[in-house]
Amino acid sequence: MRHxxxxxxxxxxxxxxxxxxxxxxxxxxxxxxxxxxxPPDVINRRTAYGAMASFLDQIGPGx
Numbered sequence: 001m002r003h004x005x006x007x008x009x010x011x012x013x014x015x016x017x018x019x020x021x022x023x024x025x026x027x028x029x030x031x032x033x034x035x036x037x038x039p040p041d042v043i044n045r046r047t048a049y050g051a052m053a054s055f056l057d058q059i060g061p062g063x
Contacts, residue, residue, distance in 0.1 A: 044050035
């Protein structure tokens, strides 16, 4: 029974290992958000905080 478990474990490892090793840690794309227009000049894109703050300023107060 023990040999059967070891054999099945080895078989699973041999089947799964090539699929795992074939994956890259990242992928590359040609463009980001290609269908979107460029943002208006009033959006501050120097920092993430600045971008969100200027975006929220543009949409105004909530309901």
